[in-house]
Amino acid sequence: MSGKLTTHVLNTAAGHPAAGMRITLSRFDDETEAFREIETFATNEDGRIHSPLLEDTAFKAAQYELLFHVGEYYRNEQDQPEDSLFLDQVPVRFTVNDSEAHYHVPLLVTPYGYTTYRGS
Template structure:
């Protein structure tokens, strides 16, 4: 069974980004985008379970929106360049596990398809 997970690491602290808001949207070509999940990361920088899985996890385009500006402002950062980080990706094999990590600082980010 396929599933989608994510993990956020705060590269300024060298650890998980706990308390960071994340939204998941399914994007459609002919229909409006649909919200699928809205959560705050736990102490390990993760959601408490898969963001989408099973029959709800279908082929198509998705977007994760990481609210990093608010996270860093709440963490005491005096300067923050990034506000929201959108990561758009395509699921072509929904029977597989898709893991989308985000490594982030107030000024830069990186993402990839993890395992």
């Protein structure tokens, strides 16, 4: 079995997947002691990315960050005025210890709050 990283975003305020949300994936670089961007994705109509964010040899034991661009999504999705938004970017930092496992990091989001967890 090869390891992989996946995500899924649900707009719980509207009761549907968060299609078109931009997500930036970064990995902690021990040399620079900072997170270094790997790639940026956009969710599909189901609130998912069509393929794993990372898999096989690209998926290493390390610290990662998924940066969910929630404010941008809600401005585009609901044409919300800038002063009515509470959340802008939601960073989720986590550690991968087993690069052979499946790490699924879902985000349940509203304009005012979010929940995340390690799914399956």
